[in-house]
Amino acid sequence: MIELLQDLIRMKSDDLEGANKALLFCKSWLEERGITPIVYEHDAKFMLVAEIGSGNDCIIWNGHVDVVPGHPGQFIPIIEGDKLFGRGSADMKAGVAAMMQAFYELSLVPQKLRQKVQLHIVTDEETFGDTSKFLVDQGFHGDFVICGEPTHLHIGLQAKGIVQLDVVLKGKSSHGSRPWEGINAIEQAFLFDQEIHKLSFLTASNAFYDYPSLNLAKIHAGERFNVVPDECILSYDIRFVPGQHAIDIIKEINDTASSLFPTSEVIIHSTAPAVTTEENNEYVKKLQQITTSLTKQPTNLFGQHGSADTRFYAEKGAGAIEFGPSGADWHGEKEYVSISSVEQFKQVLVSFILE
Numbered sequence: 001m002i003e004l005l006q007d008l009i010r011m012k013s014d015d016l017e018g019a020n021k022a023l024l025f026c027k028s029w030l031e032e033r034g035i036t037p038i039v040y041e042h043d044a045k046f047m048l049v050a051e052i053g054s055g056n057d058c059i060i061w062n063g064h065v066d067v068v069p070g071h072p073g074q075f076i077p078i079i080e081g082d083k084l085f086g087r088g089s090a091d092m093k094a095g096v097a098a099m100m101q102a103f104y105e106l107s108l109v110p111q112k113l114r115q116k117v118q119l120h121i122v123t124d125e126e127t128f129g130d131t132s133k134f135l136v137d138q139g140f141h142g143d144f145v146i147c148g149e150p151t152h153l154h155i156g157l158q159a160k161g162i163v164q165l166d167v168v169l170k171g172k173s174s175h176g177s178r179p180w181e182g183i184n185a186i187e188q189a190f191l192f193d194q195e196i197h198k199l200s201f202l203t204a205s206n207a208f209y210d211y212p213s214l215n216l217a218k219i220h221a222g223e224r225f226n227v228v229p230d231e232c233i234l235s236y237d238i239r240f241v242p243g244q245h246a247i248d249i250i251k252e253i254n255d256t257a258s259s260l261f262p263t264s265e266v267i268i269h270s271t272a273p274a275v276t277t278e279e280n281n282e283y284v285k286k287l288q289q290i291t292t293s294l295t296k297q298p299t300n301l302f303g304q305h306g307s308a309d310t311r312f313y314a315e316k317g318a319g320a321i322e323f324g325p326s327g328a329d330w331h332g333e334k335e336y337v338s339i340s341s342v343e344q345f346k347q348v349l350v351s352f353i354l355e
Contacts, residue, residue, distance in 0.1 A: 030104070079339070090335055113354075159308065201240065212238060
């Protein structure tokens with residue numbers, strides 16, 4: 001399995017061509033072990049589905065082989081003690097390798113499987129998530145979904161929802177030497193940004209989150225020194241807590257913008273609901289018990305601040321979590337995964353199905 005992980009790391013899958021190549025490698029690896037996956041294509045992006053077992057319930061393991069960009073040296077796996085360094089080692093080729101190995105081991109004992117197990121491998125989680133969404137839209141959403149993101153073998157039970165939008169503020173241009181004759185849209189933006197931080201949606205909380213997050217991600221305004229800018233676009237990335245709804249947040253922002261600056265416009269780029277898997281979910285309780293037993297340490301439940309492909313499955317009613325091995329510095333220069341935790345993760349996956 002660690003050799004499989006090293007092979008995956010060597011694949012420079014930080015663009016679509018490389019990610020598709022890595023997915024086809026996974027297909028070949030499974031086929032060599034008697035498993036027949038199906039590869040789907042959507043917008044030139046590949047995704048893989050394999051299934052074993054039978055029954056009314058369906059457990060899905062989801063993993064992605066695409067990674068964020070890295071320099072050539074990061075695609076050379078290096079082992080130092082229990083650490084395996086390399087781009088994507090933690091996020092999340094270790095999860096993929098462990099899922100593939102666990103899936104293979106389970107395929108050898110079909111008589112012991114009392115439920116369907118599906119393996120989903122996708123190619124664009126780090127960008128848009130189109131491939132997981134495509135699979136879900138085709139009906140592959142199951143009863144319980146484990147996305148093998150790195151979580152130190154704790155269970156990411158919930159995840160914040162997403163609102164990404166632009167606020168377009170309109171001013172009036174004039175000569176830069178006579179700013180009193182114009183209305184500076186950048187100065188309007190300063191005022192609006194102060195007000196948005198006062199809005200009530202930012203005070204929400206629950207058992208896993210103290211508050212939502214608001215990130216002013218981009219500002220676009222002005223073209224020349226000698227012109228008062230007549231337009232300023234503020235781009236916000238908002239992550240809201242389970243229990244909130246995107247439509248309410250957007251309304252509050254719209255109302256504030258229109259009351260302060262009647263000519264302003266709010267443009268929505270994307271929204272996604274929060275993941276709200278419950279603590280008393282029977283699969284969660286079972287996974288927590290098995291993991292605690294195998295690792296000999298408590299398995300914590302927590303809420304993720306970011307989002308993963310769990311959001312697409314959760315929208316269809318599946319219990320969806322993030323759960324995977326230990327590592328550090330993913331998306332960073334010294335990304336690594338703990339080899340022993342990858343082994344433990346694989347053991348948990350197998351036990352979760354067989355027990």
